[in-house]
Amino acid sequence: MKVIKVDQLSKSFSYYKKDVGFKSSLKNLFHREKLVKEAVSGVSFDIDEGEIVGFLGPNGAGKTTTLKMLSGILFPTSGIATVLGYVPWERKKDFKMNFSIVMGQKSQLWWDLPANESLHLNKYIYEINDYEFNHTLGELSELLDVKDLLKVQVRRLSLGERMKMELIAALIHKPKVMFLDEPTIGLDIISQKKIREFLKYYNQKTKTTILLTSHYMNDIEDMCRRTVIINQGQVVYDGELSKVNEVFTKKKIIRLQLTEWVEEKLLKEFGEIKEYTGLSATLEVDKTKLKEHSRIILERIPVQDFNIEDIPIEEGISLLYQKRGSEG
């Protein structure tokens, strides 16, 4: 069952520019040239129930704006979207009762109070009965290992601990859909990993549909089978992250360790040389010629070690980002 449907969703913001200096400020006071920025233009995708999908893209790609439209925070300029059958920006109560959003940079917890006070408030906001509330809170705090921290003032918690509390606050009403906007931003590697493991486990156990944005490739690689890559407001890839390169690059990497010195020009005929020391080399080879070149290399060149690899995902993705950039 499709839980999230997005069709040609677009959002543009108006803004104005100001040159450096007082003179231009004075000019701007009376006349502002209105400019329009298309933050999201014609994004379409569907997400099934229980899926965990990663939303990847460079800064300003439109990830957060899309997420904000899907959670009803922003009205789109055009296009349609439904989440759990509701149009998010109609902001119906039944919709709000069944989804939640966690933003890495914005907190829903009361800063000066212990987290359990904010959670208690959410109990009433989401109309949760006592048994259900205590049960869920016990389970989540145990899973995230923060049981002893519930009574500590939020401002005294570390960033990682606070993020765990944010997750509890977002999951206390057992939402069917969850949006996560950079949930691991600023966290150390161990905290990042713990949060990833928790989300993965939670998704498997409860079948909650999760859509998450992140800059960290590890987040997406680890948690999401499917990735939607967005750049300059448009979807540029939708599928498995590990297969990004299959679609967008027609190259493979050959790594060589050599037994004796080999001239650079000898290797050039097989493909583009990425690294060369004389006794080792990395070549980027056309996929169609891979078999043939491999055979010749093994025959003619004094090879000690021979490896064929995919181009790293990061490279494939940055290629994708640049491609759109240069097209735009």
Add this chain to the structure above:
Amino acid sequence: MFRLYQAVNKHMKIYVLFMKNSLIGYMEYRANLFAALTMELVYLFSKILYVIAIYQTGIDINGVSPDEIMLFIGTYIIMTAIYTGLFMDNFYQLPEHIRNGTLDIYITKPLSLQFIATMRHVNFILPVPNLIAGITMVVLACQRLQISICFMNAAGYLLTLLSSTCIVYAVFLIPQILSFWTVKSGAITEIADRCWDFNNMPMTIYNKWMQRIGVFIIPVFFITNLPSMFLVDKLNHVYAVWMVIAPVVFLTLVRVFWNFAVRNYTSASS
């Protein structure tokens, strides 16, 4: 109808929690709490000096006796307590929420956004001296004016205060809502604050047209004049009816304006 009852009930319960959380928040910072209370006590002393000053002048202002003025000022101080305690902090924070995009999370909650944004915080320190001073002045004035402090008078006065509280909410929220467009609203807040001070003298010092505008169109005079007039039996039929209608009219107006403005919310970079 049942759904409406449920919704009101839920919001009232949550309002109690908002109050509780605000109070707990104050108590977390003990030094600040005691310092603030001490400062407010000094402030209370200055209010008492105000009363003494009124009696020392001993003159009538446009037919309003010093006792009536004390009743009026008492009401003004009570209303100031209500405004600063329930609304002021929230109203001042609204432009900040808009500028920083912190309304985002509130929008996603299954509660009225207007309710969360404008009533989430209750100030427990600022209104304390005002409340004590205001009530004392009103009770003293009532005794001197030989107004019996019976149930009918007390209930009637409380109802007029309730009506004024609704007006305060609507009239002083509207300028802040403008910040959905202007983003920063320091100057607008300044204007609204000056309007509040229009209330510290009886409206009889202004001419008829000013009075009409201040009661019916931009009802700043409404806030303290009408409850005081009720106690001294000067509330005519038109004003009495308006005390019932005005809260409905202005709360509806602010609701419509709010809904319209929220569509302009553009959030902020994250």
